[in-house]
Amino acid sequence: xxxxxxxxxxxxxxxxxxxxxxxxxxxxxxxxxxxxxxxxxxxxxxxxxxxxxxxxxxxxxxxxxxxxxxxxxxxxxxxxxxxxxxxxxxxxxxxxxxxxxxxxxxxxxxxxxxxxxxxxxxxxxxxxxxxxxxxxxxxxxxxxxxxxxxxxxxxxxxxxxxxxxxxxxxxxxxxxxxxxxxxxxxxxxxxxxxxxxxxxxxxxxxxxxxxxxxxxxxxxxxxxxxxxxxxxxxxxxxxxxxxxxxxxxxxxxxxxxxxxxxxxxxxxxxxxxxxxxxxxx
Amino acid sequence: xxxxxxxxxxxxxxxxxxxxxxxxxxxxxxxxxxxxxxxxxxxxxxxxxxxxxxxxxxxxxxxxxxxxxxxxxxxxxxxxxxxxxxxxxxxxxxxxxxxxxxxxxxxxxxxxxxxxxxxxxxxxxxxxxxxxxxxxxxxxxxxxxxxxxxxxxxxxxxxxxxxxxxxxxxxxxxxxxxxxxxxxxxxxxxxxxxxxxxxxxxxxxxxxxxxxxxxxxxxxxxxxxxxxxxxxxxxxxxxxxxxxxxxxxxxxxxxxxxxxxxxxxxxxxxxxxxxxxxxxxxxxxxxxxxxxxxxxxxxxxxxxxxxxxxxxxxxxxxxxxxxxxxxxxxxxxxxxxxxxxxxxxxxxxxxxxxxxxxxxxxxxxx
Numbered sequence: 001x002x003x004x005x006x007x008x009x010x011x012x013x014x015x016x017x018x019x020x021x022x023x024x025x026x027x028x029x030x031x032x033x034x035x036x037x038x039x040x041x042x043x044x045x046x047x048x049x050x051x052x053x054x055x056x057x058x059x060x061x062x063x064x065x066x067x068x069x070x071x072x073x074x075x076x077x078x079x080x081x082x083x084x085x086x087x088x089x090x091x092x093x094x095x096x097x098x099x100x101x102x103x104x105x106x107x108x109x110x111x112x113x114x115x116x117x118x119x120x121x122x123x124x125x126x127x128x129x130x131x132x133x134x135x136x137x138x139x140x141x142x143x144x145x146x147x148x149x150x151x152x153x154x155x156x157x158x159x160x161x162x163x164x165x166x167x168x169x170x171x172x173x174x175x176x177x178x179x180x181x182x183x184x185x186x187x188x189x190x191x192x193x194x195x196x197x198x199x200x201x202x203x204x205x206x207x208x209x210x211x212x213x214x215x216x217x218x219x220x221x222x223x224x225x226x227x228x229x230x231x232x233x234x235x236x237x238x239x240x241x242x243x244x245x246x247x248x249x250x251x252x253x254x255x256x257x258x259x260x261x262x263x264x265x266x267x268x269x270x271x272x273x274x275x276x277x278x279x280x281x
Numbered sequence: 282x283x284x285x286x287x288x289x290x291x292x293x294x295x296x297x298x299x300x301x302x303x304x305x306x307x308x309x310x311x312x313x314x315x316x317x318x319x320x321x322x323x324x325x326x327x328x329x330x331x332x333x334x335x336x337x338x339x340x341x342x343x344x345x346x347x348x349x350x351x352x353x354x355x356x357x358x359x360x361x362x363x364x365x366x367x368x369x370x371x372x373x374x375x376x377x378x379x380x381x382x383x384x385x386x387x388x389x390x391x392x393x394x395x396x397x398x399x400x401x402x403x404x405x406x407x408x409x410x411x412x413x414x415x416x417x418x419x420x421x422x423x424x425x426x427x428x429x430x431x432x433x434x435x436x437x438x439x440x441x442x443x444x445x446x447x448x449x450x451x452x453x454x455x456x457x458x459x460x461x462x463x464x465x466x467x468x469x470x471x472x473x474x475x476x477x478x479x480x481x482x483x484x485x486x487x488x489x490x491x492x493x494x495x496x497x498x499x500x501x502x503x504x505x506x507x508x509x510x511x512x513x514x515x516x517x518x519x520x521x522x523x524x525x526x527x528x529x530x531x532x533x534x535x536x537x538x539x540x541x542x543x544x545x546x547x548x549x550x551x552x553x554x555x556x557x558x559x560x561x562x563x564x565x566x567x568x569x570x571x572x573x574x575x576x577x578x579x580x581x582x583x584x585x586x587x588x589x590x591x592x593x594x595x596x597x598x599x600x601x602x603x604x605x606x607x608x609x610x611x612x613x614x615x616x617x618x619x620x621x622x623x624x625x626x627x628x629x630x631x632x633x634x635x636x637x638x639x640x641x642x643x644x645x646x647x
Contacts, residue, residue: 170367178381179355192371274416
């Protein structure tokens with residue numbers, strides 16, 4: 001047998017479940033991905049080679065990955081603060097905020113994009129005062145980051161919240177009793193156990209932001225080489241009936257994302273030392 | 282370090298219920314005191330208040346004659362061990378132990394070599410010299426407990442506060458660690474306050490027991506005095522199996538209400554009273570009445586458990602097996618002359634109740 005379940009495993013029929021899971025993962029995930037990997041080479045290697053020499057694509061990838069990383073990074077402290085407020089502070093309206101956090105998941109991304117573009121536009125509620133201060137957000141890479149922050153924030157909050165809730169209050173008390181200042185207590189006692197969920201949340205937000213399309217294109221301005229994201233470039237290629245070009249960009253996007261995610265996973269394992277039982281990590 | 286607590290009262294948040302109700306307690310320098318009582322009695326609350334962990338209270342808590350409020354933690358010299366140990370899981374055992382030293386401001390902090398030496402010394406003390414590089418999750422319960430203790434001891438506290446430190450350990454490890462802890466207390470010259478719900482544990486390790494109930498101190502006495510002169514029926518029952526006999530005192534004798542229970546001389550004033558004694562303190566007297574004895578399975582300390590039918594009531598007592606053969610099974614009387622007498626929850630020992638529990642215990646024993 002390929003999978004030998006541990007004796008007395010809690011789940012009944014473990015090996016059968018694993019077999020089913022693998023089949024479904026194959027059909028739903030691996031098959032389309034395999035198609036994506038194979039498609040660009042269908043008409044010879046020309047399309048891929050052409051794509052690899054396309055500076056516009058590299059610019060778009062830079063914008064996509066750069067903005068996604070920046071947005072996810074800025075979301076980390078914001079998400080931590082939000083989760084902290086939800087778990088620790090007994091604020092009025094806490095439940096309402098709790099429900100609102102998931103809203104970016106439910107909102108059609110185009111609605112998000114149009115709303116943000118209106119708000120941050122030169123005449124918008126936020127855009128107008130910013131414009132007077134000489135800051136332009138809408139139709140620049142900054143606008144992309146704002147849109148991606150909105151989309152990515154729930155991932156951080158929802159990843160950190162349960163871990164923060166599960167931290168025994170005695171940990172902080174022990175820190176205080178051993179003479180740690182509030183800052184030392186936060187940095188040495190509270191933050192390290194929160195790092196794995198923070199990194200995991202960052203990874204989820206980052207991955208989502210790389211592929212994000214709808215909310216970005218309305219606020220980005222979409223100038224090639226400046227504020228054009230890779231998913232948009234794929235759509236542009238499709239509209240030009242350049243299917244080989246589109247899938248070639250998609251393939252490169254996929255491989256880059258895979259590399260980034262591997263990096264995030266490695267970082268998460270690093271910060272999990274001691275927090276996860278050996279062998280399970 | 283000594284601790285003086287005077288009329289300490291703490292209320293539950295947003296409720297009028299009192300967690301601690303007018304608690305006064307003095308712990309001398311070098312004493313090993315156990316706070317015992319059922320759960321919800323306020324033991325942990327009292328311990329946390331001494332440590333300065335919990336919010337506002339009325340009354341005063343002085344350590345070495347000084348109030349702790351407002352003084353930085355590291356000057357308080359208090360070591361605290363939590364019930365769940367609260368070890369830092371992301372740090373190795375060595376880093377956990379050195380935490381109290383690592384967070385010192387640079388001018389007060391020993392250099393790296395001195396900290397490493399102190400950690401090695403403590404690892405030796407807790408008999409885990411090879412485990413400095415392990416993470417807490419890799420340790421057993423008893424090992425974690427000792428690491429938590431070493432962490433609390435790293436900054437050389439004078440006062441050690443332990444909250445149910447043996448709760449999660451198996452009986453054999455418990456006994457070992459208990460004995461080891463007592464040795465450590467004597468060796469380092471600590472003042473130790475231990476919270477436990479297990480009176481036997483407290484009796485074994487502490488010099489003095491403070492019995493708490495509903496946020497009050499019911500009795501504060503040397504370990505060996507508690508059983509001799511319990512301050513209330515609750516203390517008597519909390520410290521082990523107890524038999525209760527209602528009755529009244531008349532003509533200088535306690536007359537039990539139950540059939541076949543023998544009266545005995547009592548020096549207190551006339552009126553109703555209740556007698557309490559341990560099952561092994563009773564004695565069966567041949568020809569003393571009409572009680573019947575039926576041996577049961579089990580026993581303790583070489584004594585046999587015996588069921589005695591006293592008319593309408595049945596009690597279980599402990600009897601030496603050879604005595605059972607001697608007296609036969611029928612026509613027995615139950616002798617309870619070693620009982621402690623109470624009236625309205627107050628001991629009737631002939632002596633007036635003293636203000637201080639220890640004083641009272643001494644008077645009763647003398």
